[in-house]
Amino acid sequence: DTEVTQTPKHLVMGMTNKKSLKCEQHMGHRAMYWYKQKAKKPPELMFVYSYEKLSINESVPSRFSPECPNSSLLNLHLHALQPEDSALYLCASSQVGGTEEAFFGQGTRLTVV
Amino acid sequence: TQLLEQSPQFLSIQEGENLTVYCNSSSVFSSLQWYRQEPGEGPVLLVTVVTGGEVKKLKRLTFQFGDARKDSSLHITAAQPGDTGLYLCAGTGANNLFFGTGTRLTVIP
Numbered sequence: 001d002t003e004v005t006q007t008p009k010h011l012v013m014g015m016t017n018k019k020s021l022k023c024e025q026h027m028g029h030r031a032m033y034w035y036k037q038k039a040k041k042p043p044e045l046m047f048v049y050s051y052e053k054l055s056i057n058e059s060v061p062s063r064f065s066p067e068c069p070n071s072s073l074l075n076l077h078l079h080a081l082q083p084e085d086s087a088l089y090l091c092a093s094s095q096v097g098g099t100e101e102a103f104f105g106q107g108t109r110l111t112v113v
Numbered sequence: 114t115q116l117l118e119q120s121p122q123f124l125s126i127q128e129g130e131n132l133t134v135y136c137n138s139s140s141v142f143s144s145l146q147w148y149r150q151e152p153g154e155g156p157v158l159l160v161t162v163v164t165g166g167e168v169k170k171l172k173r174l175t176f177q178f179g180d181a182r183k184d185s186s187l188h189i190t191a192a193q194p195g196d197t198g199l200y201l202c203a204g205t206g207a208n209n210l211f212f213g214t215g216t217r218l219t220v221i222p
Contacts, residue, residue: 042212100205104155
């Protein structure tokens with residue numbers, strides 16, 4: 001199983017809503033990532049978890065709150081987002097160390113209205 | 114932040130033509146990956162290069178890692194419409210994956 005599964009595939013939320021994005025992998029990878037991708041741009045790293053601990057936070061606003069409840073799951077909690085946060089949110093996983101090849105989910109297309 | 118610059122940014126060619134995409138950085142990477150991404154989908158890993166000077170082939174795609182492990186190239190022979198997509202190089206280091214600026218390729222039938 002080389003899949004990274006993200007849910008939901010599409011999400012529309014208001015600026016006062018609270019929602020969560022979910023990511024799951026069963027490859028035994030101990031590094032998991034959240035990326036944000038705007039149209040026609042490369043993915044931008046947001047967070048990295050290594051062995052279920054937050055190892056990198058790329059100065060992401062606190063309205064984005066990551067959570068890694070176990071080695072297979074990664075969540076991104078969203079609260080009080082702005083329209084400019086609309087983007088494709090990508091989850092990825094990899095082994096820790098080595099060549100760190102990353103496998104990506106299909107993404108969640110988020111629209112903030 | 115380790116910057117990876119790709120060139121060209123956009124490329125539109127006729128089916129059957131050859132092309133090369135470049136990925137350059139001032140930083141040394143322990144390895145470098147190439148991904149292809151289609152609209153609305155996540156990036157899909159094409160190849161990983163690890164050793165300086167390494168060359169890997171994947172059908173019509175040839176990947177090269179620079180001797181100093183700071184740059185890489187992707188050469189496509191006889192491009193086909195199915196090669197259309199966003200090509201991303203990504204360097205690894207310190208449990209991180211830094212993406213290049215991307216090359217958007219369109220192959221016209």
